[in-house]
Amino acid sequence: MAVDPDPVLAALEAALAASPHIDLRIAVAERLLALDRPDEALPHLTAVLDENPAHLIALDKAAHAAAAVGQLEKAGAWRRLHTALSGNATPAPAPEPRVLERQTLDGPAGRQDADGAPSDADNVLRLVSEGVTPPPEDPDRITFDDVGGLDAVKRRVELSFLMPLKRPDLYQA
Numbered sequence: 001m002a003v004d005p006d007p008v009l010a011a012l013e014a015a016l017a018a019s020p021h022i023d024l025r026i027a028v029a030e031r032l033l034a035l036d037r038p039d040e041a042l043p044h045l046t047a048v049l050d051e052n053p054a055h056l057i058a059l060d061k062a063a064h065a066a067a068a069v070g071q072l073e074k075a076g077a078w079r080r081l082h083t084a085l086s087g088n089a090t091p092a093p094a095p096e097p098r099v100l101e102r103q104t105l106d107g108p109a110g111r112q113d114a115d116g117a118p119s120d121a122d123n124v125l126r127l128v129s130e131g132v133t134p135p136p137e138d139p140d141r142i143t144f145d146d147v148g149g150l151d152a153v154k155r156r157v158e159l160s161f162l163m164p165l166k167r168p169d170l171y172q173a
Contacts, residue, residue, distance in 0.1 A: 006035060022048050022055070029061055038068035049078075054085055 009031045016024045025044045032041035045062035048055050059082035067075035144154045164171040 006031070009035065022051060022058075026055075026057055026061070029058075029065070033061060033065060038065035041065045042069060042071075053081075056082060056086055059085070 009028070012024065012028045012031055016028055025048050029041040029044040029048075032038070032044070042062065042065040045058050045065060048058040049062060052058070059078050063075045063078035063082060066072070066078060144158070
């Protein structure tokens with residue numbers, strides 16, 4: 001398949017041939033990525049990283065290009081290095097707690113109800129030990145106490161929205 005010539009890419013490649021500078025190589029790689037040609041961009045980015053392994057733009061673009069051509073291990077390594085060097089490291093998100101529908105669950109042998117099923121207390125203990133969050137007592141009524149953290153946000157909602165509804169006399173002009 002013939003690739004249509006791109007005048008911008010041709011000019012960048014000519015400039016790179018005349019003066020092999022990192023910034024020009026990055027520009028060529030960015031143009032190739034914009035033209036959806038990551039397989040051609042990757043060698044340029046690898047050359048930049050060979051010369052300067054901590055080049056943040058090259059790391060970011062190389063991760064993108066490597067992922068696009070299916071080199072997922074390299075892409076992941078470059079993303080991790082980029083994150084570590086850029087200082088934008090964020091902790092991995094905590095896994096979402098599993099919530100089960102309210103029902104009697106089969107559990108380990110223990111106390112049993114009159115019908116022979118494990119007691120609710122045993123089910124709750126088992127679920128908590130497995131890291132499962134039980135559903136709220138009344139799923140239609142959720143309070144601020146059901147929301148973990150976000151104390152500043154909860155206080156702001158309370159003061160700016162709920163208190164005027166509860167005590168309009170305090171908020172009249």
